[in-house]
Amino acid sequence: MNTTGKTKKELLDELEKIRLELQGFLERSDSHLSKLQKEYLEETIFINVSEGILITDSMCRIINVNPGFTHITGYTPQEVIGRKPSILKSNKHDQQFYNKMFLEIDQNGKWQGEIWNRRKNGEIYPQWLTIVPLGANRSGFLGIFTDITRYINKDIKIKNPAYYDPLTSLPNRHLLHDRLSFMVSHAKRNKKLMSVLLLDINRFKVINDTLGFGAGDLLLQTMSNRLQSCLRDVDTIFRLGNDEFAIILEEIAQPQDASRVAKRILAVCALPLQFSDHELYVTSSIGISIFPTDGEDMETLLKNAEAAMNRAKEMGINNYQHYKPAMNAKAFEQLTLEHNLRKALKNNELMVYYQPQLDLATEKIIGAEALLRWKHPDLGMISPAQFIPIAEESGLILPIGEWVLRTACKQAKTWLDTQNKKIVISVNLSARQFQQQDLVSTVNKVLQETGLPPRYLELEITESLGMKNPELTLRTLRELKSMGMHISIDDFGTGYSSLSYLKRFPIDTLKVDRSFVMDIQTDANDAAIVLAIIALAHSLKLKVIAEGVESREQSQFLLEHGCEMVQGFLFSPPVTPEEFEKLIAKK
Known part of the structure; x- marks a missing residue:
């Protein structure tokens, strides 16, 4: 039988026809095959079909196989005659599988199904196998099978897409x-x-x-x-x-x-x-x-x-x-942290701290960066490095980010009204926030609700975020800028900005990353990078703010080379609104 191009269903229909024809001949005698039957089988079926055929005696010892059997399994007749079909077992099926097989043969006179067997070369492969008993006295068994390896994927598709x-x-x-x-x-x-x-x-x-x-x-x-x-x-x-x-x-x-x-x-x-x-x-x-x-x-x-x-x-x-087992421990810890973070927003565990931003020439506070903090009732203060990535991955950064924006704008409006302090509040936008289609409308809604004039709000995006999709960045920044707020590029120097886009972005300030400021006096490369950023900003008519300033020497270096603004522990760490007000009073 030629199986080329046939579907599995067509193949199985033909196998069933062969089985019925064979069984019809074999059931005419309870003894061994008659001469006429044997000649017919050998000349018409045994030799000419590509399917494997084997016949056993009542003790399940193989007494005959056809060339198709040898082609599929690799075993010659001399290697299997006298042995049991278990020589073909793949060990993929347990004893219960075979018990059910023989029970079905006893009850229904036939077993048919998919089975995994092993070739002589050790390869395991799937067969479609039919087994029937021979004669009324069950003087043996007839097995017909075909290799269905090539049909497996097709059958998956046919059975259920x-x-x-x-x-x-x-x-x-x-x-x-x-x-x-x-x-x-x-x-x-x-x-x-x-x-x-x-x-x-x-x-x-x-x-x-x-x-x-x-x-x-x-x-x-x-x-x-x-x-x-x-x-x-x-x-x-x-x-x-x-x-x-x-x-x-x-x-x-x-x-x-x-x-x-x-x-x-x-x-x-x-x-x-x-x-x-x-x-x-x-x-x-x-x-x-x-x-x-x-x-x-x-x-x-x-x-x-x-x-x-x-x-x-x-x-x-x-x-x-x-x-490694520690990986699951970390995953469980993150899952617990995410669960607690969801509750934190509802339970007022989150708070906004403010780090002063100073005019470097006068050391007068002119702005503040709003920084999210989390005080857990049992764990105490949790580092932003721990929970911000989880907020990003889980999507919690969207409601949390809007809450930070609203809280910071409300605070800036309070300082403006009660103390006449014109503090520009800088708020970081995360990647998830910046990709929101309603970002501009959300910012506008917050400004209207809090009453803060847009000129007292600065939105920060990282350099790498801005370059992910520069055309989208350009459109969004233009919409935000048209509302009257300030735009700054955070962590400048750590990403890979295209200068052609940078000059088109409607930004006001470049923020030098703390990693360059840290060793500005001892590392010539860091000093050169900072000077290059300052020169680039001024050539584009932008201002520069350096973060992470911790020593007078760093402050003096930046002042001498034209940096307009600074923030860092030299002047103040991030503090609560109450402590920030005290700093304003001192300055």
């Missing part, structure tokens, strides 16, 4: 759970190691946003092909979501085998990809969990592989990490 990713032709998360549960059971029975790898494409959203979904789709398809080129036939790849893949490595000898695969994947996937006129360079992060040391069930292995993947992201681009 929900299990199949149409873009990459890979099985998805649903099949991952089924397959991984099965492989864990298999590894337990055979006391074998196996591994789960979770892979995430770094900055995939940026590619989608800048080059379009066509580039993103091409990247995913290319990654799928590259991943498959790195693996053995027995390993399996799944697409889990937008930019995430899972890989099951079956029966590895040692954990280092998973490391070698991860290194190979990182190297291959980092090769450039051509899309239209763009050459894309893609990096990935991989997390690895090993059965049984990192988990003895599907859920634990996936959870721990994800924890390792997140750690790989933190460690930098093109990185892989093996799971």
Whole structure:
């Protein structure tokens, strides 16, 4: 039978026809085959069909096989006749599986289904197998099977598109759970190691946003092909979501085998990809969990592989990490922190501190940077470095950021009304806030609610944030600037600004990052960078403020070279509104 181009359903229909024809002949005799039957089988079916056929006696010893059997399994008749079909077992199925098989043969006179067996060369593969007893006295058994490896992915799509990713032709998360549960059971029975790898494409959203979904789709398809080129036939790849893949490595000898695969994947996937006129360079992060040391069930292995993947992201681009128990401890700590942060906004645990900004020539306070602080009722003051990244990831930065903006504007309005202090309040905008479509309307609403004139508000964006999407940045900044407020670029010198965009941005101030100010007197490179920033700002008719000023020597250096404003511990750390008022009174 020629199987080329046939669907699995058509193949199975033909197998059933062969089985019925064979059974019809065989059931005419309770003894061995008659001469006529034997000649028919050998000349018409046994020799000519591509399916594997085997016949056993009542003791389940093989008494005959056809050339199709040899072609599929690799065993010659001489190697199997007299032996039991268990020679083909893959050990993927437990005894309960075979018990059900023979029970169904006893009750229904037939068993038919998918089974995994092993070829002579050791390769494990899927078969579609039909088994029927021979004759009324069950003098033996007839088995007909075909290799369905090539039909597996097609069958997934036919059975249920929900299990199949149409873009990459890979099985998805649903099949991952089924397959991984099965492989864990298999590894337990055979006391074998196996591994789960979770892979995430770094900055995939940026590619989608800048080059379009066509580039993103091409990247995913290319990654799928590259991943498959790195693996053995027995390993399996799944697409889990937008930019995430899972890989099951079956029966590895040692954990280092998973490391070698991860290194190979990182190297291959980092090769450039051509899309239209763009050459894309893609990096990935991989997390690895090993059965049984990192988990003895599907859920634990996936959870721990994800924890390792997140750690790989933190460690930098093109990185892989093996799971370590401390990773879950950190994840739990972050989850707890996020839960507490949600309550903090409702329970008034958040507060805004203000760090004075001074005119360097007169050392008069002319502004203040609003800085978020969190005082937990049990844990005390929690560092912004701990909770700000969690607020960003969880989306809590949006309501928190609006609260900070409103609180700072309200405070500046209070100082203006009660003390006639014209303090310009600087408020940082996070990446998530800046990407909000209603950012401009939100800022306008806060100014109207608090009554603060826009000229007393300065909004800060980081240099790297401004350059992520410079055209969007330009439009947004122009809208904000048209309302009458000030705009500054924070942490200047730490990113990669395009001067052509920088001169177009409607900004008022460049803020020198503290990392350059810190060693300004001892590091010639830092001093040169600060001088270059001051010169650049003045050439663009912008003012300069230096942050992190902690010594008189730093202050004097900045004054001598034309820096207009400073902030830092030399003058005051961030303080409460009450303490800030005292500083104003002193100055």
